[in-house]
Every structure is written in structure tokens, then in C-alpha cells.
Amino acid sequence: MSPVLNLQGVTVRRGRKLLLNNVSFQIQEGQRWVILGPNGAGKTTLLQIASGRLFPTTGTAQVLDETLGAVDVFELRPRIGLCSNAVANSIPGHETALNTVLTAAYGVTGRWREQYERLDERRAFGLLNAWGVGTVFDRPFSTLSEGERKRVQIARALMTDPELLLLDEPGAGLDLAGREELVSSISELVDWEDAPATVLVTHHLEEIPPGFTHVLLLRDGELVAAGPMGETLTSENLSETFEVPLELVEREGRYSAFKKS
Ligand SMILES: Nc1ncnc2c1ncn2[C@@H]1O[C@H](COP(=O)(O)OP(=O)(O)OP(=O)(O)O)[C@@H](O)[C@H]1O
Numbered sequence: 001m002s003p004v005l006n007l008q009g010v011t012v013r014r015g016r017k018l019l020l021n022n023v024s025f026q027i028q029e030g031q032r033w034v035i036l037g038p039n040g041a042g043k044t045t046l047l048q049i050a051s052g053r054l055f056p057t058t059g060t061a062q063v064l065d066e067t068l069g070a071v072d073v074f075e076l077r078p079r080i081g082l083c084s085n086a087v088a089n090s091i092p093g094h095e096t097a098l099n100t101v102l103t104a105a106y107g108v109t110g111r112w113r114e115q116y117e118r119l120d121e122r123r124a125f126g127l128l129n130a131w132g133v134g135t136v137f138d139r140p141f142s143t144l145s146e147g148e149r150k151r152v153q154i155a156r157a158l159m160t161d162p163e164l165l166l167l168d169e170p171g172a173g174l175d176l177a178g179r180e181e182l183v184s185s186i187s188e189l190v191d192w193e194d195a196p197a198t199v200l201v202t203h204h205l206e207e208i209p210p211g212f213t214h215v216l217l218l219r220d221g222e223l224v225a226a227g228p229m230g231e232t233l234t235s236e237n238l239s240e241t242f243e244v245p246l247e248l249v250e251r252e253g254r255y256s257a258f259k260k261s
Contacts (some may be wrong), residue, residue, distance in 0.1 A: 004197040009059035019045040021221045032198045034191045034208050037218035041199045051082045081157030084168035093142030097152045104159035126157035147178040165196045171207040183209045210253035217241040
């Protein structure tokens with residue numbers, strides 16, 4: 001079985017800055033990965049590569065068995081669900097929640113002259129309902145609360161039934177109850193047998209939903225560690241990643257960390 005994502009020696013350079021430096025790792029079908037690291041570590045850059053929106057300066061990136069640079073990314077992108085700030089910012093504020101989800105079928109963010117099938121509309125409705133935002137289907141995206149927007153965006157990311165789901169800081173900006181509800185919903189999603197391979201980026205251990213299997217720790221564009229959650233998410237690796245002595249606490253599949261006194 002070939003990997004869902006296969007990065008080998010990936011470096012991304014902008015001017016003199018290395019956004020990613022010689023990063024190699026693989027994601028296999030059925031795995032759920034968390035990417036953790038401080039601000040500016042390169043997490044979003046890594047996700048941009050995984051979504052086919054950015055190519056490595058050097059090294060190779062294979063996404064869903066296709067090599068970036070040798071594939072039509074417009075054919076590849078519908079196979080990848082992406083929920084990120086960049087996508088959210090490209091959604092016209094007046095677009096309804098339903099159209100925000102529906103337009104993912106064409107890989108666009110604003111509805112224009114595309115023709116959608118009844119089946120597409122039903123699927124978009126179904127996803128809004130499944131993510132608890134069915135009642136706001138006709139509300140403009142700009143009028144939704146942050147929590148509602150996050151759920152609409154995840155519904156959108158799932159519209160094309162992707163083989164790879166990428167969630168960039170889905171919990172950012174949510175209040176405590178909103179975060180906990182979202183963590184539960186994502187946990188239920190990845191618990192589903194046919195769920196796509198999933199990658200979730202966060203700064204916060206509290207946002208890791210139960211059921212995630214692997215973790216990748218990044219610092220200054222370099223990989224600190226990557227592997228199964230149990231052996232890779234450790235106080236030592238976290239301390240090295242965030243450059244603060246940290247103590248990891250685990251409770252019933254949830255995590256947090258505190259500075260060692
Ligand atoms: N076009 C660019 N030119 C120069 N530097 C860039 C460019 N794009 C990003 N960077 C820098 O690359 C680094 C990695 O950015 P990236 O957004 O991937 O980090 P991140 O881990 O997602 O950060 P955060 O957690 O703050 O969102 C940052 O220092 C950022 O300022």
C-alpha cells in the first residue's frame with residue numbers, strides 16, 4: 001500500500017529563510033496525524049505542500065501517489081479536503097453557508113454560474129447537518145460565529161469525500177465549550193472506519209482529539225520527532241520543540257503540558 005503523503009528531504013526556501021529544512025516523513029492510509037510546533041515553525045507551510053498548494057524548493061513530495069511538479073494540481077486538489085485560514089479568507093462574506101460547502105465541488109469559494117446537481121445540494125445540506133450547522137444554511141458566511149464558521153469549513157473540506165483531510169488550527173478562536181465540542185466532533189469523525197487520513201495542525205495539546213495516532217513535532221522548519229503518539233509525544237520532545245522545560249500530562253486520551261517549575 002503506497003503512502004497517502006510521502007515527503008523526502010523537503011526544503012522550502014524563501015530568500016535566505018528556510019521555511020522547511022530537509023523534512024522527511026510518511027503518512028499511511030488510516031493514520032491520523034497531529035503537527036505540533038511553536039509559531040513560525042513551518043506547520044502551515046507543511047500543510048500547504050500536503051494540499052498541493054506549494055511545491056518544495058528541493059526534495060520530493062508525493063501526495064496521494066502523485067508527485068508534486070509532475071501532476072495537474074487541479075485534478076489532485078479535489079481529492080484533498082483543506083480547512084485553513086487561507087481558505088476561510090477567500091470565502092466571500094456574502095456567500096451562504098450552504099454555498100460555502102457546495103462550491104467545494106468545483107474547487108471554488110464563491111458561487112457564480114456553476115450548475116450543481118440535486119445530489120450535490122443534498123450532500124452539502126447533509127454535511128451542514130452532520131456538523132451541527134444545518135440551521136444556518138442560508139446565513140451569509142460573514143455573519144456566522146467563529147464556531148459556526150469552523151464547522152461550515154470542515155463540512156466544506158469533506159464535500160468532495162476527500163482521501164486526505166487537512167485541518168489547520170481548527171480550534172483557533174473558539175471558546176472553551178466550542179473547542180471541546182469541536183474536539184469531540186473531530187474525534188467522532190476520525191473514529192469512523194472510512195474516514196480519510198487526517199492531519200491536524202495546532203499549537204495546543206488540549207486540541208488533540210482522542211483517536212489521533214501519530215504526531216510530528218516541528219521547530220524552526222526542522223523535524224524534531226515524528227512517529228506514533230505514545231512514543232513520540234513525550235515531555236522531552238515537547239521541551240525540545242517549544243524550547244521550554246515542559247511536563248506532559250495525559251488523561252483519558254487527552255493531553256496538556258505545563259512548564260516545569
Ligand atoms: N513568503 C515568505 N517569505 C519569507 N518568510 C516566510 C514566507 N512565508 C512564511 N514565512 C515565514 O516562514 C516561517 C514559517 O511559517 P508558517 O506559517 O509555516 O509557520 P507556522 O508554524 O504555521 O506558524 P503559526 O503557528 O504562527 O501559524 C515563519 O517564520 C514565516 O514568517
